[in-house]
Amino acid sequence: MGLEKHALVGLHNEVLHGLRVNYYPPCSTPEEVLGLSPHSDASTITLLMQDDDVSGLEIRHRGNWIWSNGKYKSIEHRAVTNKDKRRISQATFLYPRDDVEVEPFDHMIDAQNPKMYQKVRYGDYLRQSLKRKMEGKKHTDVAKIKEIEE
Numbered sequence: 001m002g003l004e005k006h007a008l009v010g011l012h013n014e015v016l017h018g019l020r021v022n023y024y025p026p027c028s029t030p031e032e033v034l035g036l037s038p039h040s041d042a043s044t045i046t047l048l049m050q051d052d053d054v055s056g057l058e059i060r061h062r063g064n065w066i067w068s069n070g071k072y073k074s075i076e077h078r079a080v081t082n083k084d085k086r087r088i089s090q091a092t093f094l095y096p097r098d099d100v101e102v103e104p105f106d107h108m109i110d111a112q113n114p115k116m117y118q119k120v121r122y123g124d125y126l127r128q129s130l131k132r133k134m135e136g137k138k139h140t141d142v143a144k145i146k147e148i149e150e
């Protein structure tokens with residue numbers, strides 16, 4: 001990404017961790033019921049631990065990562081349910097401190113790649129994204145510079 005080693009860690013000010021444990025009970029109609037709606041995480045990095053024997057995570061290639069001005073994608077994903085088996089996953093989210101201001105790096109912006117996102121305070125961005133229902137990449141709209149379409 002054209003950054004010095006450890007630069008990203010420094011930009012977090014302090015790397016915070018959050019944990020979400022997801023429990024998906026068996027579901028008699030898995031073709032009609034999702035475990036988790038399509039979304040992307042508001043964290044900077046997510047580590048997911050899941051059962052070996054039940055799959056459920058599905059991903060979509062779309063969406064953007066604010067710091068990289070959309071060059072690097074944050075993956076939209078969802079969880080499906082399983083007819084016979086329950087599934088448990090643990091997502092560990094790494095994220096910056098609330099007072100960290102996040103905006104695209106200058107070196108990711110040029111004539112072909114105009115600035116897509118305005119500066120946001122990470123705490124505001126995270127809280128408004130937790131308040132919304134999960135809906136793909138919609139939570140990134142709050143930072144998006146409106147004239148620019150993906």
Ligand SMILES: O=C(O)CCC(=O)C(=O)O
Pocket residue numbers: 020022036041048050056057058077078079089091
């Ligand atoms: O359970 C899964 O596979 C996905 C969990 C997830 O995406 C999340 O907790 O944000």
Ligand SMILES: [Fe+2]
Pocket residue numbers: 039040041077091
């Ligand atoms: Fe997720």
